Amino acid sequence: MATEGQVITCKAAGAWDPNKPLVIEDVQVAPPQAGEVRVKILFTALCHTDAYTWSGKDPEGLFPCILGHEAAGIVESVGEGVTEVQPGDHVIPCYQAECKECKFCKSGKTNLCGKVRLATGVGVMLNDRKSRFSINGKPIYHFMGTSTFSQYTVVHDVSVAKVDPLAPLDKVCLLGCGVPTGLGAVWNTAKVEPGSIVAIFGLGTVGLAVAEGAKAAGASRIIGIDIDSNKFDIAKNFGVTEFINPKDHEKPIQQVIVDLTDGGVDYSFECIGNVSVMRAALECCHKGWGTSVIVGVAASGQEISTRPFQLVTGRVWKGTAFGGFKSRSQVPWLVEKYMKKEIKVDEYITHNLTLADINKAFDLMHDGVCLRVVLNMHV
Numbered sequence: 001m002a003t004e005g006q007v008i009t010c011k012a013a014g015a016w017d018p019n020k021p022l023v024i025e026d027v028q029v030a031p032p033q034a035g036e037v038r039v040k041i042l043f044t045a046l047c048h049t050d051a052y053t054w055s056g057k058d059p060e061g062l063f064p065c066i067l068g069h070e071a072a073g074i075v076e077s078v079g080e081g082v083t084e085v086q087p088g089d090h091v092i093p094c095y096q097a098e099c100k101e102c103k104f105c106k107s108g109k110t111n112l113c114g115k116v117r118l119a120t121g122v123g124v125m126l127n128d129r130k131s132r133f134s135i136n137g138k139p140i141y142h143f144m145g146t147s148t149f150s151q152y153t154v155v156h157d158v159s160v161a162k163v164d165p166l167a168p169l170d171k172v173c174l175l176g177c178g179v180p181t182g183l184g185a186v187w188n189t190a191k192v193e194p195g196s197i198v199a200i201f202g203l204g205t206v207g208l209a210v211a212e213g214a215k216a217a218g219a220s221r222i223i224g225i226d227i228d229s230n231k232f233d234i235a236k237n238f239g240v241t242e243f244i245n246p247k248d249h250e251k252p253i254q255q256v257i258v259d260l261t262d263g264g265v266d267y268s269f270e271c272i273g274n275v276s277v278m279r280a281a282l283e284c285c286h287k288g289w290g291t292s293v294i295v296g297v298a299a300s301g302q303e304i305s306t307r308p309f310q311l312v313t314g315r316v317w318k319g320t321a322f323g324g325f326k327s328r329s330q331v332p333w334l335v336e337k338y339m340k341k342e343i344k345v346d347e348y349i350t351h352n353l354t355l356a357d358i359n360k361a362f363d364l365m366h367d368g369v370c371l372r373v374v375l376n377m378h379v
């Protein structure tokens, strides 16, 4: 049955209140307006950032909403003026937009885009500042401009990357967030050189993708730090060469690492979202040149601190969003790298469940027993 121009009623996971179980329910998804694309989501993964917003600690978190931002699907219909995708195209929604026209996109200095960010930050579409989701007439907010925990979603045309139709969508959905973030933190943000010593705090999907990126960049030592020693075995497969569990040491972890590395590492990456660890990650860097990249997302109200002397003496503190990748231009390139077996993706998927199991999937994340859980949205 043709659905173009019609309201679609489908299943979605509604987040009604912080930390309250997600509710699988019928949601109405309005047709796309000008500059918008309605996508049938086939597979979505869960990222720690979904859990962060669901927890109520995200200052941009609005309820009720439909979470989810790491997914893949097929274009169902497009709104007026949309030229770069058409119904049937295989796509990855991109929470980090790329309009190619705004001050940010034209700067050549950042992958951030300003075109739709103000609207996506308050859970609505740019065109009429309203949501395309509702339940029996009550509007439900969008999340990160993607809302992939729904069988159908509406995104801005600048927030969707067209990918190779031969790519398996149950795998490449991961290229919507965690894996590119880790790889890009190394390749685009830090620009790690061959021979570098690298420290990675947090060995979840993002930290392991940092390890993979560092190995590909020719790092000589890749030190993984995690409070869960169970992560160490799997981390070897991603290139981590040494492991430290801070619980095994009495000294501050930054001192342990400085002692192990003749003065500190060349590059460190914080992939947890813990501001104390961010300080340790900066302070384990080598005097004169060590660079620390903040990847983890810290809760509302949290602040970072260190002695300014750490920066005066040459350490550099940076951050990264989506690993510095320009989404619509570079996600298709990452998909091709996966198809050529130049980057891992399958190896990050530890569980496959269905939309109905979404609360179970978040339990796996909170119990620390998974990397990525991929949900089949239409079983």
Ligand SMILES: NC(=O)C1=CN([C@@H]2O[C@H](COP(=O)(O)OP(=O)(O)OC[C@H]3O[C@@H](n4cnc5c(N)ncnc54)[C@H](O)[C@@H]3O)[C@@H](O)[C@H]2O)C=CC1
Residues within 6 Å of the ligand: 047, 048, 049, 052, 177, 178, 181, 201, 202, 203, 204, 205, 206, 207, 225, 226, 227, 228, 231, 246, 271, 272, 273, 274, 277, 294, 295, 296, 297, 298, 320, 321, 322, 323, 368, 371
């Ligand atoms: N900047 C960006 O563009 C992005 C940021 N993120 C953020 O990156 C972070 C990591 O995401 P995931 O890998 O999905 O999370 P995850 O929860 O799978 O991994 C976190 C790891 O950190 C470890 N850990 C927790 N506390 C620790 C501590 N005090 N010391 C050492 N290890 C500790 C855990 O055992 C776990 O292995 C999250 O904060 C997420 O929100 C995720 C994607 C994009």
Ligand SMILES: N[C@@H](CCC(=O)N[C@@H](CSC=O)C(=O)NCC(=O)O)C(=O)O
Residues within 6 Å of the ligand: 047, 049, 050, 058, 059, 060, 061, 096, 112, 117, 177, 297, 298, 299, 300, 320, 321, 322
């Ligand atoms: N709303 C949050 C912002 C959280 C954040 O930093 N998000 C990352 C992506 S995390 C993906 O899993 C990001 O890319 N930020 C850039 C942006 O424009 O949002 C808060 O206010 O804390």
Ligand SMILES: [Zn+2]
Residues within 6 Å of the ligand: 047, 048, 049, 050, 069, 070, 177, 178
């Ligand atoms: Zn994410």
Ligand SMILES: [Zn+2]
Residues within 6 Å of the ligand: 097, 098, 099, 100, 101, 102, 103, 104, 105, 106, 112, 113, 114, 115
């Ligand atoms: Zn832009």
